[in-house]
Amino acid sequence: MTPESAGPPLYAEAHDGTLIAYRVSAASAPDDARPVLLVHGFASDAETTWIRTGWVRALNAAGRPVITVDLRGHGASDAPITADAYAPAVLGADLLAVLDSAGADTVDVVAYSLGNRVVSALAELAPERIASVVIGGAGPRELFAAWDLDEARAYIIEDRKPGNPLIAQVLGPALEAGADPSVLLAVIAGMSGSELAVPGGIRTLFVVGENDPVPAGAQDLAHEWGAGFVTVPGRDHISTLTSRHFKDAVLGFLDGGGADTA
Known part of the structure; x- marks a missing residue:
């Protein structure tokens, strides 16, 4: 266990009673430093995306406190199994509950992959709480919008090979890691077609991998x-x-x- 992940998570209660796990790491950060909220993507969690990869350590070393969150259905957070529990507005409100619980008035945000759609919902709900946003690994195309939900369900439940190979590429590792099939399906259905949108007054940076097909169109956007x-x-x-x-x-x-920098 890394130092950043030591100890149990804190919990914020969402409007529907769902408990959202988060941690605050403020090593060496000045009292007046603005926190950085880190938001992971689909079928991951804060530990995998931000802690093991050195992000919390790097931000703390730069004097920034960090708030990491496990989105509902992921990590140590509660995991409803209905699609409406994963609507973008619901997940955006979860982030707002975390900020309130952590006592963070404004934050800079770094999000990755599907996490950017959740941050977009937060930005629509409470733009005044966000000073800047880094959009990592995401572009104008929402991945699940191109999926056939019946194909995804058949792959998850019956291990039937999907016509869209990306379904197996994304869901295969999640299932191998022990993800709950019902939760995966609920997240896919709830988040399908969600928008990527940040108000114009918020400083924004896109970061994409050179060989990553997921954020296609990000440079033009x-x-x-x-x-x-x-x-x-x-x-x-x-x-x-x-x-x-x-x-x-x-x-x-x-x-x-x-x-x-292209």
Whole structure:
């Protein structure tokens, strides 16, 4: 167990009673430093995405307190099994409950993959709570919108090979890791077609792996928004997370620098 993950999580209670697990790490951070909220993607958790990859350590070393959260249905959070429990607005409200519980008035946000859709919902709900956003591994196309839910269900429940190979590529590792099939299906149905949108007054940076097909169209979207854009050389959707290039780009952005590196 790494030092950042030691100890039990804290819990924020969502409006429907769901308990959302989070941790606060403030090692060496000044009392007035703005926290960084880290939001993971589908079929992952804060430990896997942000702690084991060194993100919490790097941000703390830069003097920033960090709030990590396990989205509902993931990690140590409660896991409802109905699709409406995973509507974007519901997950966005979960993040707001975490910020309130942690006493964080405003945060910078770094999100990855599907987590960006959740942050978009938070930004719609409470834009005044967000100072800046880093959109990692995401673009205008929402992955689940192109999936046939019946195909996904047949693969998860019956191990039937899907016509869309991406379904098996994404869900296979999650199932092997012991994810609950009912929760996976609920998240897919609830989040399918969710928007990627950040209000224009919020500083935004896109970061994508050079070999990652998931954020297709992200560079054009960044240009349209007037946002920064960084490509991480030689990395795919998973390996981008461990890149020092990614961390350095984010740290520079959080310090107020711009970024526009193709």
